[in-house]
Amino acid sequence: MKIFKNPYWPAIGVAVLCTFFTALGSAIAEITGVEEAAAYLIMAGGVAVSALLGLLFMKRSGNAMRQYGFRLPDRNGIGQVWMYVPLLLLELAPILIYGLHFNKQPIIYVVLLLFTLLVGFNEELYFRGLVFGCLNRISTKTAIIGSSVIFGALHSVTALSGKNMGLVLLQVGFAFLAGLVLVQILVLTKSLWPGILWHIVHNFLSFSTEDVFDEKAIIVVSVQVVLLLVYAIGMGISLSKRQALEQPVPMG
Template identity: 50%
Template sequence: MSVTFIRNHPYVAAVIAALICTFLTAVGSAAAQIGGLAEVPAYLIMTASVALSILAGLWLLRRFRLSAREAGFRRPASGSARSVWFCVPLLLMEAIPLAVYGPAFARPGVEYAALALFTVVVGFNEELYFRGLSFSFLLGKSRKQAVIGSSLIFGVLHAANALSGTQPAEVLLQIAFAFLAGLTLALIISITRSLWIGIVWHIVHNFISFSTELAFDRTALVVITAQVLILAIYTVGLWKRGTAAA
């Protein structure tokens, strides 16, 4: 791909970037499963795979002449004090599973340390590709298309979870959740010009999700539904401002 290719085919470029992220991330997961690794070495292998994806993403930034600041690695443009309010609905959403299930941390501390490292690189990696690269590519079309397009790609690629034996109904919920989360995060970066709020939320969300390891039962369905409602309301609230021309 070249800068000219991205200008002429932004959607193709956005999808290719997202597929690179998904493939490199999946390599580590597949290696851990094939090797039958225990929790800690599995997380470390997956962390290394995601770190490789991050390096590839940073190379793509240079390749397509995007500065780190242009991609969103900057302080929120709305000001640090005002930007705190963008985090409130996201934190409320993560408080729901903690309130329902409680912080039942029963595994050895080293497992949670490895999980924390993994969720940090995953949060950084996915925001770099989906709200950094893909969003930036689609901005050439319009701000609204960048928000919707990057969110659709983010949601659809979460269908890859079906390959790991996840129930179809759960996969559909994950896609819907990912699409709404993608919309919210894309609107936030559209307004603040910063990836950091999305990165922090992504880390917190993944750590809580992976550490609780909830069964897909009626209670989990209620929790996910409540989170989706919060995301939907938040998206509506951000929509007009986030999709307005810069």
């Protein structure tokens, strides 16, 4: 069927699958009403299933794992230290405004770390690995924009949580721009590991401070969105100078 020959459909399909298992774990934790530590373990289980399926898809695709970005960063890409500075500034913003709040029992942070490790690995595996790989068959430019749009769109499910709509829109914008930055780092370094590391750190800090999010949350996310926007533009300029984005980028 022609529908399966269009790279967009498998890209959207695997992205939805990733989101489904993450949401399923969250739903089970919510329904069972378990304690916080147990809830993170249940959600981690759902993410682990998703990650295992993603790795299976990669293996069955016939491509080497390094072609999806499971390799050390390319020296030419990692040598540009400037590309990692904005990611550091991004995480300093909420710390400077809120400070560090580690007021829970240590076991909660242990299981939270496990959960965020799995989420960071899983989402990069799918969105910057499988989704990018599907769309890169068309062109690198298509893969960069398409994977970022899909990543941002699927993060719109936060609207179901009843949060302030302005904050929800900012978070969707944050997800789109974060995806745009991370996928450009992938293209420059040919590696998923820088994105996975940042994703883990960001999620851990976000979940650790979610209890103190108040009216300042919009300010924090707004600052982060602006930083990401400037960062994404800078990365785009750097990429346009390094290669023709109309052609698929070799990841092997």
